[in-house]
Amino acid sequence: MRTKVAIIGAGPAGLLLGQLLHTYGIDNVILEKHTADYVLARIRAGLLEEGTVGLLDQIGAGQRAHHEGLVHDGIELAFGGSRHRIDMKAFTGKTVMIYGQTEVTLDLMNARRAAGLTTVYEAADVTPLDFDTDHPRVTYVKDGATHAIACDFIAGCDGFHGISRASVKPPAIETFERVYPFGWLGILSDTPPVSHELIYSNHARGFALCTMRSRSRSRYYVQCALDDQVEQWPDDRFWDELRRRLDQKAADSLITGPSIEKSIAPLRSFVAEPMRFGRMFLAGDAAHIVPPTGAKGLNLAASDAHYLASALREYYDEKSSAGIDHYSETALARVWKAVRFSWWMTSILHKFPENGTIGARIQLAELDYVTRSKAAMTSLAENYVGLPF
Ligand code: RFL
Numbered sequence: 001m002r003t004k005v006a007i008i009g010a011g012p013a014g015l016l017l018g019q020l021l022h023t024y025g026i027d028n029v030i031l032e033k034h035t036a037d038y039v040l041a042r043i044r045a046g047l048l049e050e051g052t053v054g055l056l057d058q059i060g061a062g063q064r065a066h067h068e069g070l071v072h073d074g075i076e077l078a079f080g081g082s083r084h085r086i087d088m089k090a091f092t093g094k095t096v097m098i099y100g101q102t103e104v105t106l107d108l109m110n111a112r113r114a115a116g117l118t119t120v121y122e123a124a125d126v127t128p129l130d131f132d133t134d135h136p137r138v139t140y141v142k143d144g145a146t147h148a149i150a151c152d153f154i155a156g157c158d159g160f161h162g163i164s165r166a167s168v169k170p171p172a173i174e175t176f177e178r179v180y181p182f183g184w185l186g187i188l189s190d191t192p193p194v195s196h197e198l199i200y201s202n203h204a205r206g207f208a209l210c211t212m213r214s215r216s217r218s219r220y221y222v223q224c225a226l227d228d229q230v231e232q233w234p235d236d237r238f239w240d241e242l243r244r245r246l247d248q249k250a251a252d253s254l255i256t257g258p259s260i261e262k263s264i265a266p267l268r269s270f271v272a273e274p275m276r277f278g279r280m281f282l283a284g285d286a287a288h289i290v291p292p293t294g295a296k297g298l299n300l301a302a303s304d305a306h307y308l309a310s311a312l313r314e315y316y317d318e319k320s321s322a323g324i325d326h327y328s329e330t331a332l333a334r335v336w337k338a339v340r341f342s343w344w345m346t347s348i349l350h351k352f353p354e355n356g357t358i359g360a361r362i363q364l365a366e367l368d369y370v371t372r373s374k375a376a377m378t379s380l381a382e383n384y385v386g387l388p389f
């Protein structure tokens with residue numbers, strides 16, 4: 001088989017890149033390790049920046065998001081027993097949309113199927129090869145047989161644990177990492193959300209987040225110990241803990257019910273530099289991870305896909321390598337700002353026992369400042385709704 005761009009991974013980065021390339025007339029094949037159902041079942045991100053929704057519109061896959069997504073003008077920060085709203089629309093003119101990653105992925109998969117593009121699911125032992133030459137290849141095993149795809153470029157969109165980044169060895173690649181000393185325990189339940197906007201809560205017992213997937217489906221998270229197991233958190237314990245970390249009004253109006261999903265995610269900041277190695281590019285979680293506190297992971301995967309697709313369009317349409325030569329630098333400039341913002345949101349909202357009581361008081365002072373100063377609110381809002389790309 002031959003294609004222009006072989007994409008590894010059918011998560012949001014790979015699927016969006018594939019559709020953008022298709023709209024530019026650039027053929028591509030996606031190789032995905034798991035089944036489509038497995039990919040669709042992963043409950044992850046829930047919040048889209050306007051820029052990400054714009055990319056869905058650009059490829060003609062945004063209708064359902066506009067119909068079913070919930071547009072939010074603001075968020076609330078809870079600390080010291082009360083809640084403080086930040087009106088993001090007033091400060092930036094922009095909004096965010098609640099629309100789950102599962103739905104984004106489904107819309108992208110449907111668009112890909114409708115366009116008749118090839119996706120090989122359950123592709124084992126996917127291996128990017130010869131990307132430091134003009135003739136890169138990707139090999140994989142399907143149903144016991146080995147196949148090879150010859151291509152012009154490889155796009156490594158295979159997430160944090162993928163093979164693409166792992167195929168590059170130092171000193172060609174440099175990585176930067178912080179692992180946080182806690183995780184997020186998340187549950188999904190078919191109960192109405194406690195509030196119509198998101199509540200990020202700083203509490204002496206630890207961080208909590210109230211978010212949602214729809215008007216009848218809630219998503220809640222609490223900061224937990226890194227070595228906690230889901231089995232240690234029966235639903236009742238989760239609801240009790242969440243209630244204790246919210247202000248009285250929210251705690252009193254919280255509607256609980258059986259969880260339909262429960263999982264623990266570790267928190268990490270990670271960047272790999274550069275994002276291009278000859279004829280292989282990295283995009284999305286394959287190149288960088290942010291803690292979910294700023295809701296940036298999926299949105300960065302989308303902006304990477306946009307930068308990469310535009311660079312490849314320039315290469316094929318205008319016979320210019322300028323775009324692909326600048327891809328890494330351009331994408332990383334936006335990535336590092338989201339890494340900074342997500343680290344900052346994490347640092348002001350979570351309990352860091354090692355910072356002691358003085359650390360906790362400084363957090364409260366910062367939150368007080370952030371919810372009173374116009375300059376601070378504008379800065380938070382600008383980053384939260386997404387920096388331009
Ligand atoms: P993905 O989604 O991990 O997709 C990578 C795909 O590659 C496949 N793969 C391989 N395929 C072939 N061969 C191999 N060797 C392969 N290895 C892996 C995988 O099976 C998979 O299908 O990466 P991508 O596309 O870069 O997308 C990134 C996002 O999924 C991620 O950043 C977000 O989910 C992060 N995130 C959030 N982002 C937001 O923008 N807003 C949010 O509100 C938000 N909330 C979250 C989050 C992530 C969370 N967790 C679980 C870490 C909340 C949570 C709890």
Ligand code: PHB
Binds near residue numbers: 045046198211292293
């Ligand atoms: C989510 O809806 O899952 C979500 C929203 C905002 C975040 C993190 C997760 O910051």
